[in-house]
Amino acid sequence: MSERAIRIALPLAVLALGVLAWDVVVRINEMPPYILPGPELVLTTLIDDWPVLWRSLLATLTTTLEGFALAMAGGVGLAVLFNQSRWIELSLYPYAIILQVTPVVAIAPLLLIYLSQEAAVLACAWIVAFFPVLANTTLGLKSVDHNLTDLFRLYGASRARVLWELKLPAALPSMLAGIRIAGGLSLVGAVVAEIAAGASGAGSGLAYRIAESGYRLMIPRMFAGLLLLSVTGIAIFFLLSWLSDLALRRWHESAVTRET
Amino acid sequence: MSVSPASQEPIVTLRGVGKTFGSGTVALDHLDLSVKGGEFLAVLGPSGCGKSTALRIMAGLAEPSRGTVAWAGGDDGRRAHGIGFVFQEPTLMPWATVAANVYLPLKLAGTGWDAAAPRVSETLARVGLSEFANAYPRELSGGMKMRVSIARALVTAPRVLLMDEPFAALDEITRFKLNDDLRTLWRELGTTIVFVTHSVFESVYLAERIVVMTQRPGRVFTELAIDPAGRDAGFRTSAEYASLCRMTSDALSQAMNARTAA
Numbered sequence: 001m002s003e004r005a006i007r008i009a010l011p012l013a014v015l016a017l018g019v020l021a022w023d024v025v026v027r028i029n030e031m032p033p034y035i036l037p038g039p040e041l042v043l044t045t046l047i048d049d050w051p052v053l054w055r056s057l058l059a060t061l062t063t064t065l066e067g068f069a070l071a072m073a074g075g076v077g078l079a080v081l082f083n084q085s086r087w088i089e090l091s092l093y094p095y096a097i098i099l100q101v102t103p104v105v106a107i108a109p110l111l112l113i114y115l116s117q118e119a120a121v122l123a124c125a126w127i128v129a130f131f132p133v134l135a136n137t138t139l140g141l142k143s144v145d146h147n148l149t150d151l152f153r154l155y156g157a158s159r160a161r162v163l164w165e166l167k168l169p170a171a172l173p174s175m176l177a178g179i180r181i182a183g184g185l186s187l188v189g190a191v192v193a194e195i196a197a198g199a200s201g202a203g204s205g206l207a208y209r210i211a212e213s214g215y216r217l218m219i220p221r222m223f224a225g226l227l228l229l230s231v232t233g234i235a236i237f238f239l240l241s242w243l244s245d246l247a248l249r250r251w252h253e254s255a256v257t258r259e260t
Numbered sequence: 261m262s263v264s265p266a267s268q269e270p271i272v273t274l275r276g277v278g279k280t281f282g283s284g285t286v287a288l289d290h291l292d293l294s295v296k297g298g299e300f301l302a303v304l305g306p307s308g309c310g311k312s313t314a315l316r317i318m319a320g321l322a323e324p325s326r327g328t329v330a331w332a333g334g335d336d337g338r339r340a341h342g343i344g345f346v347f348q349e350p351t352l353m354p355w356a357t358v359a360a361n362v363y364l365p366l367k368l369a370g371t372g373w374d375a376a377a378p379r380v381s382e383t384l385a386r387v388g389l390s391e392f393a394n395a396y397p398r399e400l401s402g403g404m405k406m407r408v409s410i411a412r413a414l415v416t417a418p419r420v421l422l423m424d425e426p427f428a429a430l431d432e433i434t435r436f437k438l439n440d441d442l443r444t445l446w447r448e449l450g451t452t453i454v455f456v457t458h459s460v461f462e463s464v465y466l467a468e469r470i471v472v473m474t475q476r477p478g479r480v481f482t483e484l485a486i487d488p489a490g491r492d493a494g495f496r497t498s499a500e501y502a503s504l505c506r507m508t509s510d511a512l513s514q515a516m517n518a519r520t521a522a
């Protein structure tokens with residue numbers, strides 16, 4: 001079997017075993033669905049409730065993508081700004097760190113007081129997701145080969161030129177690594193904020209739907225929602241990995257398949 | 261041992277140049293060196309004696325702590341001459357193709373690709389890499405990368421070429437080949453070349469004049485003129501080459517023992 005096939009087959013086998021064990025446990029103990037629904041029931045719930053779940057998923061996905069887009073723009077933008085001005089970097093970087101280390105679960109209820117719900121959810125998605133982009137891009141912009149920098153200087157390149165032609169391309173691999181992390185994190189941020197918002201009794205996203213199902217003891221629907229959320233997270237991760245590989249394929253060691 | 265006659269005008273002169281780094285390392289101490297227009301000068305010295313530092317100061321990439329660097333025509337003169345710099349490592353942009361790497365100096369000077377393309381391909385042909393114009397650096401061997409780096413330095417047709425041990429990391433066969441190519445280039449283009457090396461054999465093979473530096477803190481120990489009867493295909497194996505190498509080698513070991521108080 002090829003390496004690639006094994007990579008796919010092994011996790012799938014683990015998944016199958018897990019689902020089987022879950023099914024067996026539920027059947028042997030004759031567990032009622034409001035305690036632990038079996039895989040079959042979760043699947044039928046997913047299909048039956050699809051219209052509701054799908055609409056909720058779209059709502060969450062929209063927030064996630066918006067938060068992600070803002071996180072990319074904010075992370076890269078701030079990193080470039082920091083790189084151009086040491087003063088700005090020294091003044092603002094600590095606050096970026098503070099924002100990062102304060103758990104978003106704790107910030108979300110506060111934001112919900114002052115912002116509209118959509119804005120608060122978006123802000124949470126942004127807060128969790130922008131930092132990896134900022135940190136990685138900052139590092140990337142600083143790790144330019146000194147000799148290349150000297151070369152640009154020798155030929156009298158302007159600051160803008162150096163940034164555009166040298167620093168940004170050199171930073172691209174780490175920038176993309178940050179963006180890949182940010183994709184999953186913006187989903188986490190959106191979910192956390194939705195749950196917090198759900199406690200206040202309003203919302204339309206998938207996480208809100210899960211929380212609501214919990215209150216109403218619709219446990220199979222909770223599981224179906226959770227399943228959908230994980231699949232979404234996995235899809236985001238793979239999509240971003242693929243895009244990043246596509247961008248770096250021609251030149252970066254992380255993406256090239258080495259011919260030996 | 262004879263000193264080369266100062267037949268041509270100096271193109272750049274370092275006077276009493278010293279460099280002390282922030283760490284307290286004195287890399288250069290009172291270095292006097294002048295490079296004459298059109299010459300092939302080798303700067304020979306032990307590792308860590310400040311050769312790279314001297315070359316960077318010459319190029320304006322580092323500031324001397326003491327002393328002066330004077331280019332014929334001042335700072336504008338330096339820019340007008342155009343300097344090509346070849347680093348010890350290839351120093352290519354990994355995200356750009358070979359052609360794009362070679363195009364860089366022209367691009368930074370504002371030349372559009374259409375106008376630059378003929379010069380880029382001509383320069384690539386000169387270093388024998390025409391077929392690899394669209395390859396990426398990682399697809400090249402070490403020697404090929406070095407040739408790209410040299411092509412990039414040549415593409416602006418600089419009057420002065422500063423080279424920092426450009427072949428140090430290469431195998432002997434490739435190095436010999438590139439040595440010959442460089443000699444040919446120098447003859448054809450009339451470029452002034454300052455070639456930093458710690459190889460006695462390489463400096464004798466290439467240069468017309470060798471400046472031997474002392475150990476750190478570096479200063480000029482002596483100068484040797486290399487003026488063989490002929491530099492044909494047999495030069496590398498000739499008795500004359502061997503004796504020139506011996507002479508240079510002796511000078512280098514004297515330089516290494518000359519611990520002149522700084």
Ligand SMILES: Nc1ncnc2c1ncn2[C@@H]1O[C@H](COP(=O)(O)OP(=O)(O)OP(=O)(O)O)[C@@H](O)[C@H]1O
Pocket residue numbers: 281282283285286287305306307308309310311312313314458476
């Ligand atoms: N940026 C720097 N900061 C501090 N010390 C430096 C720096 N660059 C060089 N040095 C020191 O200056 C001395 C001379 O360095 P330089 O690179 O000029 O030597 P070199 O003659 O080119 O050596 P090599 O043949 O090994 O390349 C060394 O002792 C080195 O440690």
Ligand SMILES: [Mg+2]
Pocket residue numbers: 311312313348424425
């Ligand atoms: Mg050096």
